[in-house]
Amino acid sequence: MKDHLTVVDHPLVQHKLSLMRDETTSTAVFRQLLREISQLLAYEITRELPMTTRAVQTPLTEMEAPVLAGKKLALVSILRAGNGLLDGVLELIPSARVGFVGLYRDEETLEPVQYYFKVPEGLQDRMVIAVDPMLATGNSSVAAIDMLKKAGANNLRFLCLLAAPEGVARMKEAHPDVPIVTASLDERLNDKGYIVPGLGDAGDRMFGTK
Numbered sequence: 674m675k676d677h678l679t680v681v682d683h684p685l686v687q688h689k690l691s692l693m694r695d696e697t698t699s700t701a702v703f704r705q706l707l708r709e710i711s712q713l714l715a716y717e718i719t720r721e722l723p724m725t726t727r728a729v730q731t732p733l734t735e736m737e738a739p740v741l742a743g744k745k746l747a748l749v750s751i752l753r754a755g756n757g758l759l760d761g762v763l764e765l766i767p768s769a770r771v772g773f774v775g776l777y778r779d780e781e782t783l784e785p786v787q788y789y790f791k792v793p794e795g796l797q798d799r800m801v802i803a804v805d806p807m808l809a810t811g812n813s814s815v816a817a818i819d820m821l822k823k824a825g826a827n828n829l830r831f832l833c834l835l836a837a838p839e840g841v842a843r844m845k846e847a848h849p850d851v852p853i854v855t856a857s858l859d860e861r862l863n864d865k866g867y868i869v870p871g872l873g874d875a876g877d878r879m880f881g882t883k
C-alpha cells in the first residue's frame with residue numbers, strides 16, 4: 674500500500690458508520706454493523722495480497738485462474754474491542770491464522786498494559802493484519818505493533834474503524850512502514866483520550882458492558 678493512511682469513503686461504509694455513531698443504536702445492531710463494516714474494510718486492506726495462478730478446468734475449457742499466493746495471512750486482534758472486527762474479517766478470510774494481544778488502557782496514564790500475547794507461528798512469512806476498532810492516542814496500537822515486530826512480523830497492516838489525528842501521527846512516527854485502513858479520520862481526542870465525534874467506548878458498545 675503506498676499511502677500510510679487510507680480512509681475508505683465508500684457510501685456503504687459511511688452509512689453504516691453513521692448508524693454506529695448514533696448513541697441510540699442497540700448493542701445487537703452495533704455488533705451487526707461492525708461485522709458488516711469490518712468485511713468492507715478487510716476487502717480494502719487485502720487489495721494487495723500477492724497472487725499466483727493455478728490450472729482450473731471450467732465446464733468449457735482449461736484456464737490459469739488467479740488465486741492467493743504465499744502463506745495464510747495472520748489476523749491479530751487487540752483485545753478486547755479487536756474481537757468485534759475480527760469476526761467479520763474472519764468470515765471473509767476463513768483460512769487466516771489468528772492471534773491475540775491483550776492490552777488494556779490505564780485510564781489514568783492512558784498507557785497500554787500487556788496481559789496476554791499469543792500469535793501464530795511464522796509471522797515473518799505472513800501478511801499480518803492487526804485489528805482494533807479505535808486508533809485513539811495510538812499508545813496501545815504502537816505497543817501491539819512493537820510486540821508483533823519483535824515476534825517476527827515484517828509485513829504489517831493496521832485495521833481500525835475510527836482514527837484520531839493524534840493516533841495516526843503517533844503510528845506514523847513509530848511505525849511508518851505499517852499502512853492504516855480506517856472508515857474515518859475523526860476530528861480529535863478529548864481530555865479523556867476518547868475520539869470526538871467518535872462513537873464512545875467501542876468495547877462497551879459492542880459487548881453491552883455499560
Ligand code: URA
Nearest residue numbers: 807809867868874875
Ligand atoms: N477507545 C474507545 O473505545 N473509544 C474511544 O473513543 C477511544 C478509545
